[in-house]
Amino acid sequence: MTQSGAPGRGRRARAIVGPIQHLTPIRLSPAQQTYLRRRRRADAVLAGLGLAVSALPMLVISAGVMATMGRPVLFTQERVTQDGRIFRLRKFRSMRAVAPDGSDDDAARLVPFGRLLRETSLDELPSLFNVLRGDMSLVGPRPLTTDYIGRFSAEQFARHTVPAGLTGYSQVHGRNSLAWDDRLTMDQEYVRRIGSDLDLRILIDTVIAVLRRDGVTDEGGVSMADFPGPQSTTDLELHGPEDDGTWVCRDREERIVLEGTAALLEPGLVELTIRLGPGAEGAADTLLDEALLLLASRLRVVHEAEWACLAPGEEPAPELAASLARNGYAAPGAAVRHPTADLPPTTVPDGTPALIAFLGLPEEGFARPLQPVRDSEERTS
Known part of the structure; x- marks a missing residue:
């Protein structure tokens, strides 16, 4: 990609420009809240027992990791749990830091011993410390990394209404082989149905899934595919981009909310035109934000886009301009930072783009943690 200069060169960047997080309040029922409090005590007891029983196996695994991959023995990474809280997940390492050929390709970095740990889920044993600490539960949606913050639709973020889990509803129905939309839909279903009967069923099914070693990776991969963002939402459906570049986003009553064109200028860079449709009249800001989120998600899939820009001369309507700004679009040369070193x-x-936004995953140091919800009656979704 041709890069002729940095935004705001010589001026201090005022803020990191990135996608907003799509949140709406949700409430668990009183019975569900009571169950979660009781389950927390059971989690602590079972995690403590699990750590005691697995102490010797973990010692043996630690020696195996050191022999095949060296130090450190544990892999730690920031993940997202209930209400968007960030914690550091602990697992046994399964990959070298760098492959023997010097590449950072996951398949080349994965060692046979690490593959065995993944297939048997033994790499998850140190995560019992996270359960004991209250970072997560034994059962719940799998904790995802912070670099996905901003990619969830409002309904997909409902998975964070409850604590993350070592195993979960989607884990026993396909694990990493599931498409992202299917996986997150199952997480939403789990939140709606959470209770002792469902959790017990998931724990039993987890034992079966681990023994079968099904769905450890996505098809042809060594882990799971990157989450591109939602391909549809409860309120909206995006069609395109078609072969001629046209795309349209409609609500469920078939009214056009946004429409325009997308042209791939060079690898990773897409030029857009965006217009409001009749369905945008009087629409809430969240609807426009959701439509732009769908567009960004589709561009990642169709064009593998890292950057999107508005065509030179484009002048979006005021409400669209505000939504674009909330979703990370800024004028070239503005005193802002995109969440990438590029x-x-x-x-x-x-000519010069009207606005430009970074669509890729935020690089290390740029991911923006969510603010925890302080009111226990208002939970993020």
Whole structure:
């Protein structure tokens, strides 16, 4: 990608520009809240017993990790749990830091001993410490990394209404082989149905799934595919981009909310035109934000886009301009930072883009943790 300069060169960046997090309040029923409090005590007891029983196996695994991969023995990573709280997940390492050929490809870095740990889920044993600490539960939606913050639709973020889990509803129905939309739909279903009967069924099914070693990775991969963002939401459906570049986002009454074109200028860079449709009249800001989130998700899938820019001369309507700003679009040269060390392109064949946004995963140090919800009656979804 041609990069002719950094935004705001010579000026201090005022903020990191990235996608907003899509949140709406949700409430668990009183019975569900009571169950979660009781379950927390059971989690602590069972995690403590699990750590005691697995102490010797973990010692043996630690020696195996050191012999095959060296130090450190544990892999730690920031993950998201209930209400968007960030914690550090602990697992046994299964990959070398760098492959023997010097590449950072996951398949080349994964060692046979690490593959065995993954297939048997023994790499998860140190996560019992996280359960004991209250970071997560034995059962719940799998904790995802913080670099996905901003990619969830409002209904998908409902998975964070309850604590993350070592195993979960989607884990026993396909694990990492599931498509992302299916996986997150199952997480939402779990939140709606959470209770002792469902959790017990999941724990039993987990034993069966581990013994079968099904769904450990996505098809052809060594782990799970990156989450591109939602491909549809409860309120909206996006069609395109078609072969001629046109796309349209409609609500469930078939009214057009946004429409326009998308043209791939060079690998990783897409030029957009965006117009409001009749369905946007009087619509809430969240609907426009959701439509732009769908568009970004689709561009990641169709064009593997890292950057998206508005065509030179585009002048979006005020409500659309506000939504674009909330979703990370900024004028080239503005005193802002995109969540990447790469410099945004400042010119395109037709001139200077009107606005530009980074669509890729935020790089290390750029992911923005969520603010915890302080009111226990208002939970993020």
